[in-house]
Amino acid sequence: MLKTAIIAVALWLCLMALTGCANFFPDDTTTTTLTSSATSATYETSITFTATLSTTLATGTVTFYDGTTSLGTGTVSSGVATLTTAALAIGTHSVTGVYGGDSTYGGSTSVALSIVIDSDLTATSTTLSASVSSGTFGTSLTLTATVSSTSATGNVTFYDGTTILGTSTLSDGVATFTTTTLPVGTNSMKATYVGDSSYATSTSGSITVTIIEASSSIGLAI
Structure with missing residues (x-):
């Protein structure tokens, strides 16, 4: 009798795994979307980068990169992390946001943004x-x-x-x-x-x- 019950439980667990047991648990994958307050600016202009995660439940940090160089890190709050910097040099920069993940959600990297810093841009208001x-x-x-x-x-x-x-x-x-x-x-x-x-x-x-x-x-x- 006990052996039969054990076999039945095992079969039920296998069936759940095959027919959507995974759907019982929240999806732990993420995506990161990066936006910026400017796509072109004069040298030493402050630019704010905003990384938005696909879930507001994620915690941890997002590191912002200019190519492979770290610009700094922002703490995730309600699925959003920001960084403001005026340190970009004159030239074209490829900036990404990399979410490092937490104990529940996996990390993800945004699509790169192209940011142009130019000393010859015409100022606007x-x-x-x-x-x-x-x-x-x-x-x-x-x-x-x-x-x-x-x-x-x-x-x-x-x-x-x-x-x-x-x-x-x-x-x-x-x-x-x-x-x-x-x-x-x-x-x-x-x-x-x-x-x-x-x-x-x-x-x-x-x-x-x-x-x-x-x-x-x-x-x-x-």
């Missing part, structure tokens, strides 16, 4: 405006970034604090982004022009947009 300064949750907000040169090309990244809201392409020096998902509270908005082969990166000043909860009222018929 970026200004930011918003279609509204306050509204209820769900209000449509359009952010407009204007770069000082209409000849500048490339993208503008829009931020709420340090959170990336989205990216838009410049057209005649202007880029816009519309959102309805700003959280309730005071939001600090800014825009960063990432630069191109001729024009340097620049970041706007911050503007404040306040979002309040939508009120609801119920009419009582008498």
Whole structure:
């Protein structure tokens, strides 16, 4: 009887392994996506690199590399690690983010970003405006970034604090982004022009947009 029970348990374990027992456990593989606050900049400009992991549960660190040279390490928090540096030399750099893994999740390496540091780039400035300064949750907000040169090309990244809201392409020096998902509270908005082969990166000043909860009222018929 005992032998039969042992055999039955063994067969059940084998069956689970063959038919998806692995799906009971979370996937421990990761991917790492790397973005930067600028793709071209003048020498000694601070550039922020952001590595985003495919899971917010991962812990540990991400090391950022210029080729094979370590630029520094950022601690993972909610699946994101950042590093800000002004140490890139003049020239073209291939930057990657390497997540080292933890006791549960495996490591992964991002696709390389090409960053150009050039002493001859034309300086720019970026200004930011918003279609509204306050509204209820769900209000449509359009952010407009204007770069000082209409000849500048490339993208503008829009931020709420340090959170990336989205990216838009410049057209005649202007880029816009519309959102309805700003959280309730005071939001600090800014825009960063990432630069191109001729024009340097620049970041706007911050503007404040306040979002309040939508009120609801119920009419009582008498």
